[in-house]
Amino acid sequence: MLLVLTCFCAISPVSAQQKNIILATTTSTQDSGLLDVLIPVFEKKTGYFIKTIAVGSGQAMAMGQKGEADVLLVHSPDAEAKFVAQGYGINRRLVMHNDYIVVGPGKDPAGIKGMKSTVAAFKKIAARKSLFMSRGDNSGTNAKEKTIWKASGIDPEKEKWYQQTGLGMGQTLNVASEKGAYTLTDRGTYLALKKMLGLDILTEGDAMLLNIYHAIEVNPAKWPKVNAAGAKAFADFMVSKEVQDIVKIFGVNKYGSPLFFPDAGKKVEGLGR
Amino acid sequence: MDLIIEGIKKAFLLFISLDPEVINITLFSLKVSGIATFISLFIGISSGTAIALLRFPGKKIIVSLVNTGMGLPPVVVGLFVTIFLWRNGPFGFLEILYTPSAMIIAQAIIATPIVMGITVAAVQQLPEKLRLQIIALGATRTQMVWMLVKEAKLPLLAAVMAGFGGVISEVGASIMVGGNIKGYTRVLTTATVMETSKGNFDIAIALSIILLAMAFLVNLVLTLVQQKRRPN
Numbered sequence: 083m084l085l086v087l088t089c090f091c092a093i094s095p096v097s098a099q100q101k102n103i104i105l106a107t108t109t110s111t112q113d114s115g116l117l118d119v120l121i122p123v124f125e126k127k128t129g130y131f132i133k134t135i136a137v138g139s140g141q142a143m144a145m146g147q148k149g150e151a152d153v154l155l156v157h158s159p160d161a162e163a164k165f166v167a168q169g170y171g172i173n174r175r176l177v178m179h180n181d182y183i184v185v186g187p188g189k190d191p192a193g194i195k196g197m198k199s200t201v202a203a204f205k206k207i208a209a210r211k212s213l214f215m216s217r218g219d220n221s222g223t224n225a226k227e228k229t230i231w232k233a234s235g236i237d238p239e240k241e242k243w244y245q246q247t248g249l250g251m252g253q254t255l256n257v258a259s260e261k262g263a264y265t266l267t268d269r270g271t272y273l274a275l276k277k278m279l280g281l282d283i284l285t286e287g288d289a290m291l292l293n294i295y296h297a298i299e300v301n302p303a304k305w306p307k308v309n310a311a312g313a314k315a316f317a318d319f320m321v322s323k324e325v326q327d328i329v330k331i332f333g334v335n336k337y338g339s340p341l342f343f344p345d346a347g348k349k350v351e352g353l354g355r
Numbered sequence: 356m357d358l359i360i361e362g363i364k365k366a367f368l369l370f371i372s373l374d375p376e377v378i379n380i381t382l383f384s385l386k387v388s389g390i391a392t393f394i395s396l397f398i399g400i401s402s403g404t405a406i407a408l409l410r411f412p413g414k415k416i417i418v419s420l421v422n423t424g425m426g427l428p429p430v431v432v433g434l435f436v437t438i439f440l441w442r443n444g445p446f447g448f449l450e451i452l453y454t455p456s457a458m459i460i461a462q463a464i465i466a467t468p469i470v471m472g473i474t475v476a477a478v479q480q481l482p483e484k485l486r487l488q489i490i491a492l493g494a495t496r497t498q499m500v501w502m503l504v505k506e507a508k509l510p511l512l513a514a515v516m517a518g519f520g521g522v523i524s525e526v527g528a529s530i531m532v533g534g535n536i537k538g539y540t541r542v543l544t545t546a547t548v549m550e551t552s553k554g555n556f557d558i559a560i561a562l563s564i565i566l567l568a569m570a571f572l573v574n575l576v577l578t579l580v581q582q583k584r585r586p587n
Binding site (some may be wrong): 109112113118121131132133135136148149150251252253274275277278305307338 | 430441442443447450452453534535536537539549551553554556
């Protein structure tokens with residue numbers, strides 16, 4: 083085993099190791115195509131090489147906790163605050179937001195269409211025992227969904243109408259569409275998949291449904307192997323005017339509206355107003 | 356149905372237009388799985404032959420272990436290779452997680468028991484008398500082993516095909532240890548998974564067709580070699 087491993091060192095770019103940055107992020111930033119636009123710009127500018135590992139926010143933070151990632155781009159504010167408070171991350175900075183929406187079959191069996199309060203809509207889904215698909219994967223979306231259930235005073239975990247796919251957002255939307263179920267999704271992924279889905283937007287616009295992305299550098303004091311300089315360079319890049327301008331117009335051509343709204347330098351409390 | 360036809364159309368378009376990204380992903384898949392298969396042949400055939408020819412206590416247990424390994428779940432291999440290669444893991448100093456090298460290691464681990472198992476079966480199947488005859492002709496031990504391997508080369512080509520087929524079509528371990536990084540560790544299977552979750556079913560279908568076509572071509576070549584001297 084060791085012999086085989088040593089053979090491989092020759093092929094891998096060990097000399098460039100400090101040039102590598104491991105970015106742990108959510109599937110939404112990759113699936114929307116935003117990172118495909120931003121990363122080449124960053125690499126060209128700085129000479130760093132970004133390894134994007136697209137997992138859920140939960141797993142991305144787990145990687146950060148073990149020092150297996152250098153920088154995170156995630157959307158799970160409560161878990162992020164805890165992550166930073168525990169000393170795993172430093173320099174948490176607001177990058178951008180979009181919003182979550184509740185989607186479901188056009189027939190809308192629970193009758194939640196147009197409701198302004200997401201909590202009330204969730205209560206109605208529970209009362210009618212309408213099928214609800216949860217990602218159940220500790221992603222940022224899953225965390226948001228759990229927060230809403232908690233706020234509505236319902237514990238759906240053991241209910242029959244509540245099912246967990248254990249899959250990413252795109253696949254969960256497909257399952258919900260096939261089964262005629264409700265689900266919570268970020269708007270970007272929904273828009274990207276819309277033409278394949280038999281799902282309509284039923285609840286949107288609630289302040290509770292903001293989907294906020296932060297960049298966090300993994301604390302090099304905790305994990306000496308972390309590429310701290312690279313992580314800082316990437317986080318700086320994400321909040322730079324250049325990136326914020328790209329974010330502002332990203333997706334407009336394809337979907338008629340932007341997928342994300344740039345927020346660098348703003349306060350979280352002021353978003354969505 | 357429309358979707359499938361769209362996918363097939365798209366596959367042809369991607370082929371004809373020689374889309375550089377698709378070409379790169381395809382060649383890269385071939386390279387990773389090819390190297391991994393090559394390594395597995397090296398380890399698998401040598402150790403498989405040794406297991407088949409030597410008599411030692413616990414041989415049946417070893418052979419059963421090898422046979423079990425032929426069905427090694429790729430995600431399990433992926434998980435363990437990831438844990439071993441983590442920065443803060445035992446082989447972290449190599450810094451090869453999320454690189455092609457890590458993918459080759461994982462795939463080689465998946466393919467080796469397959470090659471080994473088929474080799475054991477192939478060599479054991481050779482008539483005992485053949486071995487005695489080779490020795491009687493005055494061959495050294497190395498020469499004898501070499502003759503036997505040559506004699507078993509048809510089933511051994513099946514081992515190549517099984518090993519290669521196993522790793523080129525594998526996705527779980529590749530995505531875990533490689534990370535599906537664009538232009539660096541993205542292979543046909545991981546790209547297919549990603550395009551599916553992006554809702555680009557036509558591209559996903561196109562990539563699948565390319566994958567199938569490639570697996571077929573490689574196997575066709577190997578089969579032609581294997582069947583060459585056989586009268587039908």
